[in-house]
Amino acid sequence: MTDADRARSRGSRRWAIDLRPLAVPAYRRIWLGNTLAMFGFQLTAVAVPVEMYALTGDSFWVGLLGVAGFVPLLVFGLWGGAVADARDRRRVLLAGSALLWASTLGLLVHALLGGHPVVLLALVTVHSIAFAISSPARSAIVPRLLPLELVPAGSTLNYTTFTAASVVGPLAAGLIIATFGADTGLPIAYALDAVLFAGLVVATVRLPAMPPEPPAEGEARRGGLAGIADGLRYLATTPVLLLSFAIDLIAMILAMPRALFPEVAQERFGGGAAVGWLYSAIAIGAMLGGLTSGWIGRLRRQGLVLVAAVVGWGVAIALAGLARQLWLVVVLLALAGMADLVSAVLRQSMLLVYAPDRMRGRLQGVNTVVVAGGPRLGDLRAGTVAAGFGTGVAWVGGGLLSAALAIVLAVVFPALIRYRSATATARDRAVGTPAG
Template sequence: MTKLTEARSRDARRWAIDLRPLRVPAFRRMWLGNTIAMLGFQFTAVAVPVEMYALTRDSFWVGLLGVAGFVPLLVFGLWGGAVADARDRRRVLLAGSALLWASMAGLLVHALIGGGSPVLLLALVTVHSIAFAISSPARTAILPRLLPAELVPAGSTLNYTTYTAASVVGPLAAGLIFAAFGTGPGLPIAYALDALLFTGLVVATLRLPAMPPEPPAEGEVRRGGLGGVVDGFRYLATTPVLLSSFAIDLIAMILAMPRALFPEVAASRFGGGAAVGWLYSAIAIGAMVGGLTSGWIGRLRRQGLALVVAVVCWGLAIAAAGLAHRLWLMVALLAVAGAADLVSAVLRQSMLLVYAPDRMRGRLQGVNTVVVAGGPRLGDLRAGAAAAGLGTGVAWVGGGLVSAALAVLLVVAFPALLRYRAAATPPADRPGTD
C-alpha cells in the first residue's frame, strides 16, 4: 500500500461513522433490534393519522392524535425514568415492550374490524405513548452499561443515525403500501409489519443480562414514582452542564423548528405537489448523511463548545433556508440544519450518559424524552402562531436568528456548558473524592 493510499484510508476512517461499538455483542444486538423496531414504528406513525382521517374526514381529529401522544409522554416519561433508576432496567424495558406490543395488537385488530371508532383509536395511541414513555428512558440509560465511556458518543451516533434513516425510509415504504393496497388493506399490513419488526428488539432485550440499580450512596434514600422524579429534578438543578444542555435544545426546537410552515411554503413558493414531501424529508436526510460522516464526533474533547456551535449552526441554517426561493436550495439548507441537529443530539446524549451518575441516568433520560418530544411540538405551535400574526417569512427566518442569538446569550450567562470537556465526570464519581 502506498503512502498516498494509506493517507486516504486514514482520512476515510476519520470521517466515516465509527463502527467500533458494533464489536460489542450486547450493544450490537440492541442496536440491530432498535433499528428494526424504529423502522416498524414509522409504519404506525404514518398509518395512525391516515386511519384517523379515513374515519372522520376531519383534520381536527388528526390534530388530537398529537395531544393523545404527547400528554402521556410528558407524565410517564418522567415516571418511567424514576422507575428505571429504582428497578432492574432490563425488566423495565421488557414490561414497557410488552405494553407496546399489546397496543400494536390493538391497533391491528381495530384496523381489521373496519369502521372503527376515532375515540378508541385515540385511546390506543395513548396506551402506545404510555408504553413508549415507560421503556424509552431505560432503553437509553443502559447504553453506558454496554459500552466503555469512550465509545458512548459513537454508540449514540449509531443509534441516532439509524433512527433518522428509518425516518426517511419508513414513511416512504408506508406510502408505497397504501399506494399498492389502498387504505383498507394497507392499514392492517402497516400495523402487522410494526408488530413483526418489533420482535427484533424484544429478542435483543431478552438476551441482556440483569441490570439492577447500583447500590445507593451512603445516606441516599432511593425512591421511585413522584418522589424519584422530584429527586431527579433536584439533581438537575444543581448540575449546570446538563441543565444548560436541556435549555439550549429547547431554545433550538421551540424557536427555530419550521415544519408547521412547510405546507404553506410548499404551496406558495413551489406550487405544492411533491415540494412538501421534500421539505418534510430534508432535515432527516441531512441528519442521516451527517451520521454517516460522523467519525470525528467521538474524538471531540470540547464537547460543550461543539454543542453550542452546532445549535448556532442549526438556527442560522434554518434562517437561511427560510430566505430561499428555490426548492433545491431550501432542501439543501434544511439538510445542513439536520446535520447540525445530529451533532447536537449526539453530544447532548453523550454528555448526559457519561456525566450523570448511573443512579440518575434513568430519571434524566425521562427528562430528555420529554424535552426531545415536547420541544418540536411546542415549536410547531410557536411557528403557526407567529405566522398567523407576523407572516410566514418572519416566523421562519426570525425564529432561526433568535434561536441562534439566545443560544449564545445562554452560554455567556452560564458558561459551564462551554467549559465542559469529554473527560469531565461529576465530582461525586471522581475517584478519591467524597
Template sequence: MTSLRSVGGRAARRWAIDLRPLRVPAYRRVWLGNTLAMFGFQLTAVAVPVEMYALTGDSLWVGLLGVAGFAPLLVFGPWGGAVADARDRRRVLLAGSALLWASMLGLLGHALLGGHPVALLALVTVHSTAFAISSPARSAILARLLPPELVPAGSTLNFTTFTAASVAGPLAAGLVFAAFGDARGLPVAYALDAVLFTGLVVATVRLPAMPPAPPAEGEARRGGLAGILDGFRYLATTPVLLLSFAIDLIAMVLAMPRALFPEVAQERFGGGATVGWLYSAIAIGAMLGGLTSGWIGRLRRQGVALVLAVVGWGVAIALAGLARQLWLVVLLLAVAGSADLVSAVLRQSMLLSYAPDRMRGRLQGVNTVVVAGGPRLGDLRAGAMA
C-alpha cells in the same frame, strides 16, 4: 502511491462513522432491533394521521393526535425514568415493550374493523404512554452495554439510525399506500410495524439482568414522585447537564422552522414538491452528519463543541430564512440538521458520562420530555410569529 492510499484510508476512517460498538454482541442485537422498530414506527407515524383524516375529514382531529401523543410523554417520561432507576431495566423494557406491542395490535384491529376517531386518540395515547415508560430505560442501558470510550460512538449510531428511519420510513409508507390504497394500506402499515417490532423484543429478552445501581451513601432508593423530584434536584445541582438540556431547549424553541415550511414552500417557491424537500432536508443533513461522525468520539472539550453545534444550528436556520434559492435553503437546512445531530450525540454522551448510573433513568426521562417538547414548542412559536 501505496503510502498515499494508506494516508487516505486513515483519514477516511477518522471521519467515517465509528462502527466499533457493533462488535459488542448485546449492543449489536439491541441496535438491530431498534433499527427495525424505528422503521416500523415511521410507518405508523404516517398511517395514524391518514386514518384520522379518512375517519373525520377534519384537520383539527389530525392536530389533536399531537396532543394525544405529547401529553403522555410529559407525564410518563419522568415517571418512566424514575422506574428505570428503581427497578431492573430489562424488566422495565419488557413491560414497556409489551404495552407498545399491545397498542400496535390495537391500531391494527381498529383499522381492520373500522373505528371511531376518539378510539384512535385513545390508542395513540396508550402507544405514547408505553413509549414514555420504556424510552428512558432503553437509553440508559447504553452505558452498561458499552465501555465508556465507545459510548459516544454508540450514541451516534443510534441517532444516525433514527434519522435514516425518519427519511426512509415515510417513503416506504407512501409506497404501501400507493400499492394497497388507503383502506387496505392502513392495516398493512400497522401489521408491518408490529412484525418489525418483534426484533427489538427478541433483543430485549436476550439482555442480561440489569438491576438498579445501589443508592449513594445515606440515600434511600425511591421511586414515583419522590424519585422524580430527586432527579430534578440532581439535575439542578449539576451545571454541565443542566446547561446541556437548557441550550438544546432554547435552540429548538427559538429556531425550529417546521411550522413555516408550508407557507415558505407556497409563497416563496410556488408549492408543489418543494414542501417535501423542506421537511426532509434537516433529516437528510442529520443522516449525512452521522455517516461522517467518526471525529465526535475523539473530542476532548465536549461542552465547547456542544455550544458551537447549537450556534451552527441557529446560524444555518437564520441564513435559510434569508435565502431565496430553493437549493440554498435545502443545503442550509441540511447543515442545520448535521449540527443538530452533533449536539444530540454530545448531549447524550455527556449525560451518560457525567450522570451516575443510579440517576441515568430519571435524567433520560427529562431528556425525553425536552427532545419531544422542544420542537413542538418551536412549532407553536414559529406559527404564532408568522
C-alpha cells in the same frame, strides 16, 4: 502500503463512523432490534399526522397530536426513569415495549374501521405513554453494555441508525400512501410497524438482567415521586446538563416545522410523495452527519460546538421555510439535520458519561421528556401559529427566533460553552477536581 495510503486510511478513520461498539454482542443485538423497530416507528410517525389531516383538513388538529404526545411524556417519562433506576432495566424495557406494541395494533384497527380524530388522539396518548416508560431504560443500558470510552461511539451509532430509519421510513410511508391511497396505505404502514417491532422485543428478551446498582452512602433507592424528586435535585446542581436540556428545548419548540409538512406538501408541492421527502429531509442530513461523525468523539470544546450546532439548526430551518423548490427545501432541511445530529450526540454523550449510573435512568427520563416532548410542543406551536398567521411565519420566524435565543442563553449562562470533553470531565470528577 505506501505512506500516502496510510495517511488516507488515517484520515478516513478520523471521519468515518466508529463501529467498535458492534463488536460487543449484547449491544449489537439491541442495536439491530432498534434498527428494525425505528424503521416501523417512522412509518407510523408519518401515517398519524397524514391520517389526522385527512380526517380534519386542518393543521391545528395535526398540532394537537403534539399535546397528545407531550403530556404523557412529561408524566410517564420522568416516572419511567425513576423506575429504571429502582428496578431491573431489562424488565422495565420489556413492559414498556409490550404496551408500545399493543398501541400500534390499536392504530391499525382504528384505521381499518374508519378513523375519528378524537380516537386518534387517544391512541397517540397511549402510544406516547408506552414510549415514555421504555425509553429511559433503553438509553440508560448503554453504559452497562459498553466500556466508558465507547459510549460516545455507541450513542452515535444509535442516533445514526435512528436517522437512517427516519430517511427510509418516511420515504416508504410516502410511497405507500401515494401508491395505495390513504384508505389502504395507512393500515399497511401501521401493520408493517407492528411486524418490525418484534425485532426489538426479541433483542430485549435476550439482554442480560440489569438490576439497579446499590445506592450511594446515605442515599435510599427510591422510585415513584420521591425518586423523580431526587433526580431533579441532582439535575439542578449540574448546570451543564441543565443548560444542554434548555438549549434543545429552544431548538425543538421554536424551530420544528414538521406539523406544517402535510399542508405545505399539499399546497406548495401538489401532494403525493412530497410529504415523504419533507419528513425524510432532516433525517437524511442527520444520517450523512452520522456516517462522517468520527471527529465528534475527539472534540474537547463540546459545549461550544453544541451551541454552534443549535444555532446552525435554527438558521437552516428558517432558510428552508423561504425556499419554494422541493429539492432546495430538502437540501436545507438536511443541513439542519446534520446540525441536529451533532447536537444530539454531544448532549447524550455528556449525559451518559457525566451522570452516575444510579441517576442515569432518571436523567434519561428527563431526556425523554425533552427530546421527544420538545418536538411535540413544537408541533403545537407550529400548528397554532400557522392557524393564526400562516405557515411562513410559523416556519421561518420560529427558526430565526430559536437561533437568536440559543446565542443569548450561551452568553448569559456561559457554563455550557466552557464545557470540555465529557470523558475528561469524568476523570476530573473521579479525582475530585471541579468540572467546568
